Amino acid sequence: MTATSFTPVASLAGGALIGFAAVLLMWATGRIAGVSGIAARLFPPYEDRELAGRVAFVAGLIAAPLLVRLATGSWPAQVIEAGTAVLVVAGLLVGFGSVWGSGCTSGHGVCGLSRLSARSLVATATFMATGIATVFVLRHWS
């Protein structure tokens, strides 16, 4: 594992930006800023005509590190230790599970909790628990 440092101020500020973006999306489009829902709706079946907006939102996500690179001259910190096989399995599980459960960290964890949704509270507690359990098994049982 790679050691990381405790960054409460930057994390709080970054979290506030994420929340601000979620509020802006609700104001603009009336939609929940759930990234799994937005990403999954990039694929058929299409239920509405809002594909262009979703593509634009995802393009904005992808552009963010490029903007940081342009502004500061260096890439933000990112360490990915998982190998190809783990990435494929993890990606399948994340994609399948987040759609099957109607949301991920942003949809349930941010937008759902702030709306005091019981379903989102259950979903958030569940993915936190299985995420913690998975890391525990990987790091402390082997």
Add this chain to the structure above:
Amino acid sequence: MAVLIQFAIGLIFGLGLILSGMSNPAKVLNFLDVGGIAAGTWDASLMFVMGGAVAVTFVGFSRVLKLARPFFADRFYVPTRRDIDPRIIIGPAIFGVGWGLAGFCPGPALTALGFGSASAVIFVAAMCAGMVLARWSAHLPSLARIVAPADPLET
């Protein structure tokens, strides 16, 4: 215009993911590693991400939802279901395992594409396949019992 604004909102969301540390899988995994508390390697930062995001969203949503309608849409599309069905536990349980394996959830994974990371491309391709599979599998009769609406995206 609406599309440009949604690009800007995605950009702000992505900058938030980067500033907060969510876009760094090592940081996410160190947060999920509660076994690291005793060893002193636990990184509690991500609690602050959730705290900051929920605080702003809680206040912001209550104000925005008092408006007659969104700026670019005819109405608000806010989920109203309150029931706890098996799907709302099974789906997140599967998602959490994947999250713990690689340290990526959907938002940071898409943002990671902009880092030019080959690992992110592999993860996102698998993630999209998983998403399509979930929507397709919801139509299988044997699974329909635990999937109330025909499409899991319907909340």
